[in-house]
Amino acid sequence: AFWILSILGSYLLFIYGVLRDDFAIILGQFISYYIYLWNLRMQGVWKKIAVLIRAVLLLTPLAAIGIMLGDLAGFTDTFFNNKDVPLWLLLFGSAGQLIFSLRFIYQFIYSAAHHKSELPIGFWIISLSGSTMIIAYALFRLDPVLILGQAFGFIAYSRNIMIGLKNKHSL
Numbered sequence: 001a002f003w004i005l006s007i008l009g010s011y012l013l014f015i016y017g018v019l020r021d022d023f024a025i026i027l028g029q030f031i032s033y034y035i036y037l038w039n040l041r042m043q044g045v046w047k048k049i050a051v052l053i054r055a056v057l058l059l060t061p062l063a064a065i066g067i068m069l070g071d072l073a074g075f076t077d078t079f080f081n082n083k084d085v086p087l088w089l090l091l092f093g094s095a096g097q098l099i100f101s102l103r104f105i106y107q108f109i110y111s112a113a114h115h116k117s118e119l120p121i122g123f124w125i126i127s128l129s130g131s132t133m134i135i136a137y138a139l140f141r142l143d144p145v146l147i148l149g150q151a152f153g154f155i156a157y158s159r160n161i162m163i164g165l166k167n168k169h170s171l
Helices: 002-019 023-042 051-070 072-080 087-114 121-141 144-170
Strands: none
Touching (some): 023 087
8 A cells, every 4th residue: 555655646746846846846756756666566566557557657757757858948947947946945855855765765775685575664764864854845935735745754754763663672
């Protein structure tokens, strides 16, 4: 269920980032999106999804990026010269998204080494670090969607770290 909800959330958040002209959101979703799909494949869920839905999931981000890059000058103006997002804030938000997305690269490497899809404690620590930065970014942007979405995640990441540490000490 985690990976199904993750891909659905990422798909919607990617669209939200495009509608909000928010490069940091788009970057974060694009990085982790295909790792979600990999995990669905590793768990045997991917083949159970209808072919048309799989095609839409695979191609939507690439098509959106292609459309945006088709007008490179417009893309640059929209995402990097946005008066609502000063460059320092864009860089901070993008760094938060990169750190947050690194959790999936970490998870991918960890799971590939163990030959099964797992969520180790390092995943939750990286999640909490990136989430903290994204919440700060969202507060500067006054973005209730990011604030609310990350607030629930922040609680879950903290809880999972505590559970992981408790389990580690009980072994």
